[in-house]
Amino acid sequence: MEEHYYVSIDIGSSSVKTIVGEKFHNGINVIGTGQTYTSGIKNGLIDDFDIAKQAIKDTIKKASIASGVDIKEVFLKLPIVGTEVYDEANEIEFYEDTELTGEHIESVLEGIREKNDVPETEVITAFPIKFVVDGDNEVSDPKELIARHSLKVEAGVIAIQQSILINMIKCVESCGVDVLDVYSDAYNYGSVLSATEKELGACIIDVGEDITQIAFYERGELVDADSVQMAGRDITEDIAEAFNTTHETAEKIKHQYGHAFFDSASDQDVFSVDQIDSEEDVQYTQKDLADVIEARMEDIFFSVFDVLQELGLTNVNGGFIVTGGSANLLGVKELLQDMVSEKVRIHTPSQMGIRKPEFSSAISTISSSITFDELLDYVTISNHDSEDFEEEVIESDNRESASKSNGFDWFKKKSNKQDDEPSYVSDEPGTTTTSESSHSTTENDDTYEYENKNHEPEQKEEGKFKKLMKSLFD
Known part of the structure; x- marks a missing residue:
């Protein structure tokens, strides 16, 4: 991998996606992509090693051809399945005045990993919330500061089951590439949020093929994450059953004619569906x-609300951000907006070539890689004519301030279309607008400088992650 290229691999339940990108200004420039559909992954995990391996090989090859980059090293995203999120602190001491560097940051974060005492789990990400220099100087980045006594970090920690970690890495590295590091979707999702959303308290809902992942951010940091095993495949199976057709046909009509909000769907748009037990097509x-899709999407969203309630997250003032492959369905935003009082938006990456919600996780993995490379001083990327861009979020003037009876400020009971179902009335519309959160995308012919400091990529490979892998596989 060229020094300034970042390659991410997203092993999803329906497809494997690879993105080759580079940092440019305050965003990521996508150079090439690859996507291969596969049946070797289920619920975000390896189901058939050989089938999954072939899909990973194919998508790496596609991305390599598209980008012109000989891919040798990759960053791997891991699902939220089997993960725990918690806080931890660690401190290192000095016996003389010391100028702090990326190596000291890496050392104090590595101590977080060593404190993990939960059997059969491994810490994959320790992200700093704040650093404390010499006991009382709180900073966000201590590099180049002088510490006389100590450096402490208060960090968020993401741990995952060792078996998931080992099998994912083994499958990827069997394709002839090295995994430089892994990042959980729980951490990656932070890059799809605006600063305002992260501060106020926002919930990301990633509706994939087999699982729906949830991450909640507040005061700028990840608070907690979880997943439910209900997603796009369940919608397809409901359609197949309701319309008496095959799974393949149901998937096709879902993408061609699907709408998640009954009130906005057309009764003039007619299509024919093959029947399992008859040669005659039926029109719908x-x-x-x-009617079928909305029922299942409601179940998915209600399951998300249950998770938030179990986690004790009662305020989502920053709104709900929906992404993932199933977010492509028409009406998803309208349905969720009809169910909650806070703002709702669909997140789609802004970069050319990946403007689909299902690429959110893969591009976010690159964002996470760049963030840690710069924090640990593996690289310093300097771009000419760089400008800071503020993302605009228009806040609602009529956000609900009183809690509902269930303790959730954001929940708005909806009016159901069937007469025989209980009827609820929303307290207020709760409608807001927001600009899409995005990364800036630039053309390849702009100039840039890229400087390695303290660590070459080869040295990073032999660092904390390779030591971890060696201990796991041994």
Whole structure:
């Protein structure tokens, strides 16, 4: 891998995606991508090693051809399945005045990993919340400061089951590439949020093929994350059953005619569906299809609300951000907005070539890689004519301030379309608008400087992550 290129691999339940990118200004420039659909992954985990391996090989090859980069090293994203999020602190001491560097930051974070005492789990990410120099000087980045006595870090920690970690890495590295580091989706999702959303308290809902992942950020940091095993495949199976057709046909009409909000679906858009037990096709309208899809999407969102309640997260003042492959369905935003009082938006990456919600995780993995490389001083990336861009978020003037009876400020009971179902009335519209959170994308012919400091990529490879892998596989 060229020094200024970052390659991420996202092993999803329906497809494997690879992105080759580079940092440019305050965003990421995508150079090439690859995507291969596969049946070797289930619930975000390896189900058939050989099938998954072939899909990973294919997508790496596609990305290599598209980008012109000989891919040798990659960053791997891991699902939220089997993970725990908690806080931990660690401190290192000095016996003389010491100028702090990326090596000291790496050392104090490495101590967090060593404190993990939960059997059969491994810390994959320790992200700093704040550093404390000499006991009372709180800073966000201590590099180049002088410490006379100590450097302490208060960090968020993401740990995952060792078996998941080992099998994912083994499958990827069997394809002839080295995994430089791994990043959990729980941490990656922070890059899809605006600063305002992260500060106020926002919930990311990633509706994939087999699982829906949830991450909650507040005061700028990850608070907690979880997942539910209900997602796009369940929608397809519901359609197949309701329309008496095959899974393949159900998947096709879901993408062609699907709508998640019954009230907005058309009863004029008519299509024919092959039947399992008959040679005669049956005609349905988009509204018929929306009736099935909306019911399942509601179940998914209600499951997300249950998770938030179990985690004790009662305020989502920053709103709900929906992404993932199933966010492509028409009406998803409208449905969720009809269910909650806070703002809702669909997140789609802004970079050319990946403007689909299902690429959010893969591009966010590159963002995480760049963040840690700069924090640990592996690289310093300096871009000419760099400008700071503030993302605009228009806040609602009529956000609800009183808690509902269930303790959730954001929950708004909806009016159901069936007469025989209980009817609820929203307290207020709760409608807001927001600009899409995005990274800036630039063309390849701009100039840049890229300087290695303290660590070459080869040295990083032999650092904390390779030591971890060696201990796990031994």
